[in-house]
Amino acid sequence: MPLDPTLSGRMERRLPIVVVVRLAEAKCASTDGEERTYTDNISSRGGRVYSIRPWQLGDAVQVTPRNEDPACGNVVYCQTLPDSRYVIGVKFQDRPITWSALCRYDGLRICPAESKSN
Secondary structure, eight states: OOOOTTOOSOSSOOBOOOOEEEEEETTOOSSTTOEEEEEEEEOSSEEEEEESSOOOTTOEEEEEETTSOOEEEEEEEEEEOTTSOEEEEEEEOSSOOOOHHHHHHOTTOOOHHHHHHO
């Protein structure tokens, strides 16, 4: 049976949004292991984030944009890039994220901050 090319395994489409974030292990309360990096793409349920170190599948991470609530999730893949950096796929836990960059880019969403001003 041929594979259906329209099935990607994702519940939502990823949007090509670059957001500067802090990436850290979710279990660490200190900022020692934290790195400042950026996303390649995001959705309300996951994202692709650049990193300077390799991560293991299932690692718990916290992704925090400036002036936004952090999103906790788990690493679902880690790829090595040619320049010795890494890119990780993160599946966010608990609830969909409502970062302002995501809300501005995806006109179909209504976000809490936007609904207050209307």
